[in-house]
Amino acid sequence: MRTVRVATRTSQLAMTQTQWVVNELRSLRDDWTFELVPIRTKGDRILDVTLSKIGGKGLFVSEIEEALSIGQADLAVHSMKDVPYELGPGLVIAGIPVREDARDVMVSASGRGLSELPMGARVGTSSLRRLAQLRRMRPDLRIEPLRGNIDTRLRRAEQGDFDAVVLAAAGLHRMGWRRRIHEYLAVDVCVPAVGQGVLAVECREDDEAMVAVLNRWSHPPTSMAVAAERAFLRRLQGGCQVPIAGYATVTGEGTRQMIHLTGVVAHPDGSELLRLEADGVDPDALGTKLADDLLAQGADRWIQMALEEGRTDAP
Numbered sequence: 001m002r003t004v005r006v007a008t009r010t011s012q013l014a015m016t017q018t019q020w021v022v023n024e025l026r027s028l029r030d031d032w033t034f035e036l037v038p039i040r041t042k043g044d045r046i047l048d049v050t051l052s053k054i055g056g057k058g059l060f061v062s063e064i065e066e067a068l069s070i071g072q073a074d075l076a077v078h079s080m081k082d083v084p085y086e087l088g089p090g091l092v093i094a095g096i097p098v099r100e101d102a103r104d105v106m107v108s109a110s111g112r113g114l115s116e117l118p119m120g121a122r123v124g125t126s127s128l129r130r131l132a133q134l135r136r137m138r139p140d141l142r143i144e145p146l147r148g149n150i151d152t153r154l155r156r157a158e159q160g161d162f163d164a165v166v167l168a169a170a171g172l173h174r175m176g177w178r179r180r181i182h183e184y185l186a187v188d189v190c191v192p193a194v195g196q197g198v199l200a201v202e203c204r205e206d207d208e209a210m211v212a213v214l215n216r217w218s219h220p221p222t223s224m225a226v227a228a229e230r231a232f233l234r235r236l237q238g239g240c241q242v243p244i245a246g247y248a249t250v251t252g253e254g255t256r257q258m259i260h261l262t263g264v265v266a267h268p269d270g271s272e273l274l275r276l277e278a279d280g281v282d283p284d285a286l287g288t289k290l291a292d293d294l295l296a297q298g299a300d301r302w303i304q305m306a307l308e309e310g311r312t313d314a315p
Helices: 011-029 062-069 128-137 150-158 168-175 208-217 219-234 281-314
Strands: 001-008 032-041 075-079 091-093 104-108 122-124 141-142 164-168 181-187 199-204 242-252 260-267 271-280
Touching: 001 011, 001 062, 001 128, 011 032, 011 075, 011 150, 011 168, 011 199, 011 208, 032 062, 062 091, 062 199, 091 208, 104 150, 104 168, 122 150, 128 141, 128 260, 128 271, 150 164, 150 168, 150 199, 150 219, 164 168, 199 208, 219 242, 219 260, 219 281, 242 281, 260 281
Parallel strands: 001 032, 001 075, 122 141, 122 164
Antiparallel strands: 075 199, 091 199, 104 164, 104 181, 242 260, 260 271
16 A cells, blocks of 8 residues: 655645546555645745746746655646646656646626627736737737636636636636636637646656556647647747747547647737647657747747846846
């Protein structure tokens, strides 16, 4: 009998996601027991500053990876979009279950969707990626920072503090709150964040038994799509300070599998945006090539600008 300590953020959504993973793994290894290890990360502690202003990578991951590294935990459950393209030394993402809905959604007090919001409506989000793409569709909107857990952000919209807020569909689905969604934003309107809708289960790479169980449990098409997205992010050296979006889908089976990847890089204020799409069979090669194509078209200057602004504004 092995007791597996599972590190997780302390939010209601994080705990719900982690419990789901534990239930899945328990069905595979009934000789294992599981113990949750809640951890408050830097991103959870600092709520009065937008993520882009806090700066750095791994705002919701670093403390959890430290617990894995020093043996306080045996595995960790993350939202993949929070995981930097570089993991801590000796750690590996060994488990990737099937992807939830990757789209962004709009919740509003009036029940209106994006096209129906009044001129100058206040929309809450702390995501530069969402800000840039929404401004391309509705430059009249007043897009303002909004931090906090998912329940807090929903309440701010439903009590009228904002005309609408934009959130990830996956979190609302996992919490059983689909009825609170007023509009799903098509990926052509708002390309999702890299890894959005995907859970990442991380462990020490030398824990062979854990790696084997997680590998066997993983969903291969989701793993392939995420690999392409993260290769794209890695090549762009992206973090929360940069408006970057990347979304891949996988079609076909076996040797006929094909990956379709859409990538976006935007000016930090959303005034300009580059978007490209490509197909391929090798995730790393495809993600790297699409990033190189965007860099060749000038995306590098926006990335550098965003990083410099993040350093200047960091608290």
